[in-house]
Amino acid sequence: MTLRHAVEQLKLTAQNRLLRDQLEGQQRIIGDSVPMKALRQQLGLAAPTSGRVLVYGESGTGKELVARALHNLSPRAQQLFVEVNCAAIPEELIESELFGHVKGSFTGAVEDKVGKFAQADTGTLFLDEVGDMSLRTQSKVLRVIEEQRFTPIGSGNNLTVDVRVIAATNKNLEEEIQKGNFREDLFYRLNVIPFYVPPLREHPEDIPALANYFLGEFARAYGRRPKHFSESALETILHYRWPGNVRELKNLVERMVIMVPGERIERRHLPPNLYRDPGRSGPPRPGTSGFSSLQEARAAYERDYILRKLQENHGNVSRTAEVLGLERSHLYRKMKSLGITLSE
Ligand SMILES: Nc1ncnc2c1ncn2[C@@H]1O[C@H](COP(=O)(O)OP(=O)(O)OP(=O)(O)O)[C@@H](O)[C@H]1O
Ligand SMILES: [Mg+2]
Structure with missing residues (x-):
């Protein structure tokens, strides 16, 4: 297969994917809050140009979504959007x-290989997690960005390309420059148009729309009847801090669509870290269990257990207290401390 042929094939595959995404509406950016409106306006201004964009934002905020939207709204939309995850590629291969x-x-090197810069010719190159690029690679990329020319390894030929570069990072690159981890000159080259994607806790007013959108998407994907959040469940997700941002919300909704049997998602269906205070203010939890301490795990277990007993006794606290061998006042205190209300 010739080089040109290989590139053409890659382009066709990507165009098919793009068409499918457009058909499925997967590129929609949800949210009408002030920061999201501002972001959309910026998108409208920056997309039609070839100006380099640096997308900042915490993990899971939608940086890649923004980068793809920039491409899809640009005159390069019919060309390739080529992604490079700078954090995932080993130094010796990058x-x-x-x-x-x-x-x-x-x-x-058993075969010729078309590099990402060549694949992205006339299209867009997305340098994801650019803050993780080594200093050595940074200096090479700097040169290519400036000259739009490079030489494949082992080749005598200089290739000239026309590539729009969009980079993304969740690191503070100015700090990385101070620490000597990022080249200042590359930073200025990449940061022609800065984009800031806000963390979800800065625009909680978009949570209901996002949640509804994902409920619809996953119900369709799994062939389930559409579900909705009860008022108290919605209240809970509105007040949670979402350290993992939109991705965390999306994952939660997927889980609810799969795991909640009825059509109404109640507060008790939500993972306990969502309605416990540390969830609102704390950093992401370590470990995979979702609980940062034994105490938390015990509280979650207790909460589920009490809720179940309350349900079995049709919400009658006196009878539930009797079943559990507790004073009625003690059960009330426990319910309060575990955030259980009888409406659940
Ligand atoms: N405003 C939004 N509307 C709809 N979907 C969104 C929105 N923001 C993020 N998403 C979805 O949330 C998920 C995470 O977004 P994305 O991958 O773009 O985040 P990211 O900032 O690149 O995260 P990371 O830093 O971890 O790579 C994706 O599935 C994306 O489609
Ligand atoms: Mg990303």
Whole structure:
């Protein structure tokens, strides 16, 4: 297969994916809050140009979504959007990944390889997690960005390309520059148009719309009847801090669509860390269990247990207290401390 042929094939595949995404409406950016409106306005201004964009934001805020929207709304939309995850590629492979190589140029180079810069010719190159690029790679990328020219490893030919570069990071690059981890000159090259994607806790007014959108998407994807959040469940997700931002919300909704049997998602269906105070103010929890301490796990267990007993006794606190062998006043206190209300 010739180089040109390989690139054409890649382009076709990507165009099919783009069409499918458009058909499925997967590129929609949800949210009408002031910061999201501002973001959309910025998108409208920046997309039609070839100006380099640096997208900032915490993990899960929608940086990649914004980068794809920039491409899809640009005159390059019919060309490729090529993504490079700078954090995921081992240092010794990144040059070949970006610039390509010719067969036999190093051990393991068994075939010609088209680099990402060449693939993205006339399209968009998305340098994701650019803050994780090594200093050595940064200096190479700097040169290519300036000259739009590069040489694949082992090749005598200089290739000239026309690539729009969009970069994203969840690191504070100015701090990284201070620490000597990021090149200042590259920063200024990439940061022609800065985009800030706010964390979800800065625009909680978008939570209901996002939740409804994901409820619809997942119900369709799993062929389930649409579900909705009860008022108290909605209240809970509105007040949670969402350290994992929109991705965390999306994952929660998926889980609810799969795991909640009825059509109404109640507060008690939500994972306990959502309605407990540490969830509102604390950083993301370590570990995979979702509980940061034994105490928290015990409280969650107690809460579920008491809720179940209350249900079995049709919400009658006196009878439930009797079943549990507790004073009625003690059960009331426990319910209060565990955030259980009888409406649940
Ligand atoms: N405003 C939004 N409307 C609809 N979906 C969104 C929105 N923001 C984020 N999403 C969805 O949330 C998920 C996470 O978004 P994305 O991958 O763009 O985040 P990110 O900032 O690149 O995260 P990371 O830093 O972890 O790579 C994606 O599935 C994305 O489609
Ligand atoms: Mg991302």
